[in-house]
Amino acid sequence: MxxxxxxxxxxxxxxxxxxxxxxxxxxxxxxxxxxxxxxxxxxxxxxxxxxxxxxxxxxxxxxxxxxxxxxxxxxxxxxxxxxxxxxxxxxxxxxxxxxxxxxxxxxxxxxxxxxxxxxxxxxxxxxxxxxxxxxxxxxxxxxxxxxxxxxxxxxEYKELIYSALITDCYKTKLNAGVICESIYNEIHADSPLLVSESIALQLESIENHAIQFYDSACRLSANFDLQFELDFNLNDKEKIIQNKGDVEALFRFASLSLGRENCVDENLSVDRLKSAAERGYIPAKAFLGAYYYSICEYGLAINYLNEAGAQDEPLALRYLFYYYSEGIACDSNIDNALSFLSRGIELGNADCEAILGSEYHKGSLINKDDLKAKEYLEKSISGGSVIGKNYMTVHFNDLAKKLAIEASKLGELIQKTIEERKQKPYRAQSKIPPNSMCPCGSNLKYKKCCKNGRSEKSSDLHLLWAK
Structure with a gap:
């Protein structure tokens, strides 16, 4: 031993x-x-x-x-x-x-x-x-x-990506695609809400690289050389890719490219995703069910969501909650909907905790309870849920109201500053009667003193007072 x-x-x-x-x-x-x-x-x-x-x-x-x-x-x-x-x-x-x-x-x-x-x-x-x-x-x-x-x-990122560029190993290509997605998410998170054209192009380029690596992984894993030796007809290579390609590569290619305009044909993405799902890849079943739900293909959606939900796939459980609670695909069944959410929470999924917290805050499906809402939202955030973080910031903490108040305060401050900087209107002083005593204190009449400039006498008096 x-x-x-x-x-x-x-x-x-x-x-x-x-x-x-x-x-x-x-x-x-x-x-x-x-x-x-x-x-x-x-x-x-x-x-x-x-x-x-x-x-x-x-x-x-x-x-x-x-x-x-x-x-x-x-x-x-x-x-x-x-x-x-x-x-x-x-x-x-x-x-x-x-x-x-x-x-x-x-x-x-x-x-x-x-x-x-x-x-x-x-x-x-x-x-x-x-x-x-x-x-x-x-x-x-x-x-x-x-x-x-x-x-x-x-x-290291650069080592893996370099290896992926020169290798014919589909797993290395697949890993490089995951790295590109990681880089994309980090840059996107550090970007302002309104990104410049250069950042937008950079993000688009990185995402395209990820899709290309995933596509290469799909093609390489299909092993066309072996299929040729086995007498497969290589005229329809895409069919071979979908039947023989690595299911994770098919899934990651489809889930990233689906819905991106001017990038990949949507039918290709859906077909690869469907192939991965039909070949038993549970995350693909969940994602495909969610996709069909988003385009109102509810009959297809529920089949895939049920299959993935039975395998405790958190995304499927979340969409089963939407399916039975929103009342769009079928008559709403709140108890059934909440059972899927509870199952996700039992499995430790932070996004399901975030959804339940948001429902306690909304009070439309279940009785409003801000204490429970805060508890579930904070728990989801500690588990890393982006959904929970976004809801807590925007809705629970009423970001829109706070921004409106801050904008109002800023507006008041700007208006006050403008008023203070406005040029004050000139006001002419009231006229002094010529025979009245001069206000300068010279004991002379105004007409003999400051009306036409000080007299020598008044100037001498001022000098004496100065002494």
Whole structure:
């Protein structure tokens, strides 16, 4: 038995697929913790599938939470091991695909990144313990007395992007696309509300690079050379891409390009997204359901949202709340709608907490309660929800009213300043009768003194008084 082993070596002892996902997560753990958390959650699904297969257990299309509980009920894993897997799963639910929300509050975006980075490192600790326990479950002994965590977050943006430009590895292209999205979000967060033409062009260029990297990942992962050897007709390459391409690459290409004018044909984006969804990629099902809901294709929307919601995909749960609460797609069913929101909150999703907080503040679906609204909104913000931050700033704290008051005060100050700087009107002094005593104090009549300039006598008197 080895005295010490690294977590990378241990992940490889479980499977090459697990190690590859784990390395990707570690590379992004500081650059894009959202993505790292998603990868950690995917690894939990791989571990659960591995244990189910070894013990001849059928998943029965249950969600991940129920599958973990089932492993415990069947005594495949211990209670501490079950706890570890649940914690990674819940931490993974805190991550969201970034295009679902955006904010121009650069400080909050940085705080959010720090929050999620801490969550990602927390998830990593649980995952290393999970690796050790799964290895023991499969092999009947421990891999080593101690597992050492390798340095994480070492991948530099420029190194990864350069590698992506010269490689034919689709996974490197995919990672470069994620990096470009990260750079886009950081620049966008630091930009003013009204951006200059140069910043707008810069953001557009970065987003286009991300889409191009994702497109390359879709094409390379389809492996046209292999399809040619297998006698596939290469005339319809796009069909091969959709059938054989990496589902995550298809999803990320579609979710970023969908709705962007003059960039990619919308039908291509929808077809790739639909392909990823039909091939079982749960985030694609949720995103496709949300897309169909946004274009009023409610029959298609509910099918995909139900499938993704059954797998506890937070975006799907949020849109199922909209579906049953807004009364547009069907008659509103508030209890049903709130059950989906509650499920999202139970899973640890901050955006669902933000939506519930906003509903307590609005008071239209549930009784108005500003204390509960503030509690849920603040909790969502501490979890990194952009939706919660935006609602708290704009609506709960009544930003519009505050801006109006400040604008009114500024207007009053400007008006006061203008009045003070106005040229005062000239007022002529009243005329002095010529025979009255001169106001200068010379004891002479005005006509003999200051009316026509001081007399020598009056001047001499003034000099004497001065002495």
């Amino acid at each position: 080895q005295e010490k082993i690294t977590d990378l070596v241990l992940s490889l002892k479980l499977s090459k697929e697990i190690q590859e996902s784990y390395i990707t997560a570690l590379e992004f753990i500081t650059a894009n913790p959202d993505y790292a958390l998603q990868k950690f959650r995917e690894i939990v699904e791989m571990l659960v599938s591995m244990l189910e297969k070894r013990n001849h257990l059928e998943p029965d299309a249950k969600n991940l939470q129920d599958r973990i509980k089932n492993l415990s009920a069947c005594q495949v894993i211990s209670n501490p091991h079950q706890y570890q897997l649940h914690e990674i799963r819940k931490l993974g639910n805190k991550a969201v695909h970034y295009s679902n929300g955006n904010s121009n509050d650069s400080n909050f975006i940085k705080e959010r990144k720090q929050i999620l980075t801490e969550k990602a490192f927390e998830a990593r600790k649980f995952l290393i313990s999970a690796f050790e326990n799964v290895y023991f479950c499969i092999n009947g002994h421990i891999a080593a007395k101690e597992t050492e965590a390798v340095a994480a977050g070492q991948q």
